[in-house]
Amino acid sequence: MLQALEGSMAIARTVALCRPQVVAAYPITPQTHIVENISRLVANGELNCELVSVESEFSAASVVLGAAAAGSRAYTASASQGILLMSEVLYNIAGMRVPVVLTCANRAVSAPLSIWNDQQDSMAVRDAGWIQLYCADNQEAVDSTVQAYRIAERTELPVMVCMDGFTLTHTLEVIDIPDQQLVDDYLPPYQFARALDPGSPLSIGTLVSPDYFTESRHTHHEALLQAETEIIAADEDWEILTGRSCGGLVSLEGPEDARIGILSIGSITGTLAAAMETFRDEPAARLIKLRSYRPFPVAALKQACDGLTDLVVMERALSPGSGGIIGIEVRAALAGMQDPPRIHNFAVGLGGRDVPLEIYPRLLAAIREEAPSGFSILDVELDKIDENT
Amino acid sequence: MADQTEIPISELRRSQPRFNGLDSGHRACLGCGEALAARLVTEAAGPDVMLANATGCLEVFTSAWPETAWRVPWMHSLFENAAAIAAGMESAMKAQGKSTKVIALGGDGGTFDIGFQALSGMLERGHNVLYVCFDNEAYMNTGIQRSSSTPHAAMTTTSPPGQERMGKRHLKKDIVSIVAAHHIPYAATASVAYPSDIRKKVRRAMAINGPSFLHIHSPCPLGWGHDGALSIEVARLAVQCGLFPVIELERGGVAGVMPIRNPKPVRDYLRMQARFRHLFADKAKAREELEHLQAIANHNIDIYGLRGGEPDALDSEGADTVNRGGVRWA
Numbered sequence: 001m002l003q004a005l006e007g008s009m010a011i012a013r014t015v016a017l018c019r020p021q022v023v024a025a026y027p028i029t030p031q032t033h034i035v036e037n038i039s040r041l042v043a044n045g046e047l048n049c050e051l052v053s054v055e056s057e058f059s060a061a062s063v064v065l066g067a068a069a070a071g072s073r074a075y076t077a078s079a080s081q082g083i084l085l086m087s088e089v090l091y092n093i094a095g096m097r098v099p100v101v102l103t104c105a106n107r108a109v110s111a112p113l114s115i116w117n118d119q120q121d122s123m124a125v126r127d128a129g130w131i132q133l134y135c136a137d138n139q140e141a142v143d144s145t146v147q148a149y150r151i152a153e154r155t156e157l158p159v160m161v162c163m164d165g166f167t168l169t170h171t172l173e174v175i176d177i178p179d180q181q182l183v184d185d186y187l188p189p190y191q192f193a194r195a196l197d198p199g200s201p202l203s204i205g206t207l208v209s210p211d212y213f214t215e216s217r218h219t220h221h222e223a224l225l226q227a228e229t230e231i232i233a234a235d236e237d238w239e240i241l242t243g244r245s246c247g248g249l250v251s252l253e254g255p256e257d258a259r260i261g262i263l264s265i266g267s268i269t270g271t272l273a274a275a276m277e278t279f280r281d282e283p284a285a286r287l288i289k290l291r292s293y294r295p296f297p298v299a300a301l302k303q304a305c306d307g308l309t310d311l312v313v314m315e316r317a318l319s320p321g322s323g324g325i326i327g328i329e330v331r332a333a334l335a336g337m338q339d340p341p342r343i344h345n346f347a348v349g350l351g352g353r354d355v356p357l358e359i360y361p362r363l364l365a366a367i368r369e370e371a372p373s374g375f376s377i378l379d380v381e382l383d384k385i386d387e388n389t
Numbered sequence: 390m391a392d393q394t395e396i397p398i399s400e401l402r403r404s405q406p407r408f409n410g411l412d413s414g415h416r417a418c419l420g421c422g423e424a425l426a427a428r429l430v431t432e433a434a435g436p437d438v439m440l441a442n443a444t445g446c447l448e449v450f451t452s453a454w455p456e457t458a459w460r461v462p463w464m465h466s467l468f469e470n471a472a473a474i475a476a477g478m479e480s481a482m483k484a485q486g487k488s489t490k491v492i493a494l495g496g497d498g499g500t501f502d503i504g505f506q507a508l509s510g511m512l513e514r515g516h517n518v519l520y521v522c523f524d525n526e527a528y529m530n531t532g533i534q535r536s537s538s539t540p541h542a543a544m545t546t547t548s549p550p551g552q553e554r555m556g557k558r559h560l561k562k563d564i565v566s567i568v569a570a571h572h573i574p575y576a577a578t579a580s581v582a583y584p585s586d587i588r589k590k591v592r593r594a595m596a597i598n599g600p601s602f603l604h605i606h607s608p609c610p611l612g613w614g615h616d617g618a619l620s621i622e623v624a625r626l627a628v629q630c631g632l633f634p635v636i637e638l639e640r641g642g643v644a645g646v647m648p649i650r651n652p653k654p655v656r657d658y659l660r661m662q663a664r665f666r667h668l669f670a671d672k673a674k675a676r677e678e679l680e681h682l683q684a685i686a687n688h689n690i691d692i693y694g695l696r697g698g699e700p701d702a703l704d705s706e707g708a709d710t711v712n713r714g715g716v717r718w719a
Contacts, residue, residue: 021485022480050480052480052514054473055509058470062466062467065466066475067480070439072480089467196463196478198438198461203451206453207449212454
């Protein structure tokens with residue numbers, strides 16, 4: 001049913017449709033509205049689950065780990081400092097291959113303190129071994145949340161659904177919230193083969209010697225690579241039921257014969273599409289929306305970049321002292337291509353800096369320079385940096 | 390054969406005359422108090438349980454992949470989250486309508502220090518979890534570093550005695566009072582020297598629908614510096630001198646104590662352990678610290694009213710003997 005809903009409210013309703021048995025969360029801006037709305041659904045009897053209002057994000061992640069390992073579908077959400085506080089548990093959840101779903105309401109990481117949007121938080125836990133899906137709009141966030149449970153439970157890998165804080169979480173959009181029946185048909189009840197059970201006791205989280213650690217890491221890595229199939233299948237099956245796709249691993253927009261490509265993740269994709277419509281005098285670009293950041297879809301990316309002379313990689317985070325995070329990975333992925341595009345790497349919109357439509361002509365102007373820049377922060381305003389203060 | 394397999398495994402295990410949750414074959418040191426205490430706890434708790442184990446010796450010596458010494462569902466996640474993992478398990482059991490009791494296990498480091506916040510949160514939210522702290526008074530798994538549970542003046546590798554120091558400068562944290570301040574239904578201390586007391590307290594905690602806390606004093610021969618064969622004797626002396634009061638608290642109030650028949654001098658307890666060796670040097674500072682420790686024991690005896698009267702089957706001399714046909718706790 002189509003409704004005008006705030007992103008957070010839409011996510012809360014969608015989580016409820018997935019019938020989680022245990023929800024644990026700790027409030028942090030801009031995730032708070034999700035937890036508040038879930039609490040309200042529980043208070044009104046619209047969601048029957050154990051709601052555990054924990055004393056920290058560290059415990060939020062631990063509670064969902066304990067619950068999922070004990071055989072219950074579990075949900076949590078966080079952002080920024082919360083994700084970093086959880087990070088030890090996030091590695092642990094993934095290493096134990098326990099399927100939980102987490103919404104990351106992407107926000108900058110302190111210091112300096114910023115409550116506003118960028119994607120430094122989820123990038124900081126890139127290597128934790130989770131599947132990471134980035135959402136371009138709230139409808140995608142809703143659809144990806146349901147898909148996330150199916151992907152997690154089929155692959156025994158936790159899934160982080162990343163949606164830009166405020167830009168998506170606090171924005172009212174017309175959203176189609178699926179029917180309960182549809183979600184029930186799509187998502188079978190939670191099954192975890194290694195669930196803790198006194199009838200058939202298992203020890204999980206054991207100490208592993210060097211004899212087995214490498215094999216454990218190898219298996220985990222392979223599982224993530226193979227999860228590409230499940231991510232695609234989950235999206236295709238969802239499209240059959242709803243008529244909507246989230247774009248699988250990578251999706252394209254814009255003219256097929258475009259020579260310039262712009263790769264981005266999250267809500268900035270929408271800004272670029274709108275900008276292309278606005279600045280019709282500028283050459284049109286192929287917009288490449290990277291939805292699955294982990295697993296990193298190398299083959300799909302190569303295909304998406306086929307025929308491009310220039311590729312702009314947009315970042316909402318950076319690795320200080322190195323530069324772009326996605327940029328480096330894209331360079332590595334395309335290195336083996338026959339005719340690789342020239343790669344230009346920019347960070348924009350850090351700590352909530354607005355990314356206006358004018359970003360599009362600026363990007364095109366920037367890449368007209370002879371040599372592609374290794375990396376730069378496109379919207380930095382150097383005149384504000386006064387050496388005397 | 391077909392008939393036999395139809396009997397649920399859980400039923401078969403329930404009918405065992407004596408249930409071992411923690412089986413033999415694990416890799417604990419000789420005389421490990423924690424291993425004995427963990428066996429006693431799981432034995433009394435029975436098979437319908439689920440364990441969340443904090444990182445530490447217990448986790449390491451019981452679970453080296455691909456082997457395990459646990460006969461009950463067991464999970465180790467991290468050092469500081471056993472209480473939160475247990476809270477998650479308990480929430481899952483509640484959501485599934487199951488009565489399986491969740492037990493969290495941690496050492497003093499995982500309980501007094503790094504897991505303190507998660508413990509407080511779990512207690513405050515009223516989860517139906519029994520939290521058991523095996524207190525060996527230092528970070529033994531990493532090689533004897535001081536924790537907030539290390540007794541005053543004890544030697545560890547991070548509180549070594551020297552020209553300027555007499556071991557740990559600070560007091561042992563009074564964890565059971567802090568736990569009791571959450572006004573949980575049941576909190577108790579126990580010592581591995583009194584097995585039937587441990588069993589009784591575990592059964593009591595198992596019957597409670599809500600958070601309970603059991604703090605078990607568990608000698609570490611390696612860390613305390615005594616012969617492995619003396620663990621029980623050392624643990625018993627800790628109780629009998631008053632340094633480790635054995636008490637029960639209900640909703641934050643003291644509900645019972647193990648009386649001390651004839652309080653022993655703390656030196657008798659300290660002298661058995663190399664970690665207090667420096668207190669017996671012929672130095673004014675050493676004598677002063679011995680007096681401090683005796684004062685702490687006296688204070689415990691006073692505030693909990695531990696001084697016993699007539700010999701009692703349940704006091705510090707009687708409780709560790711098995712009186713067949715007479716008074717037995719468990």
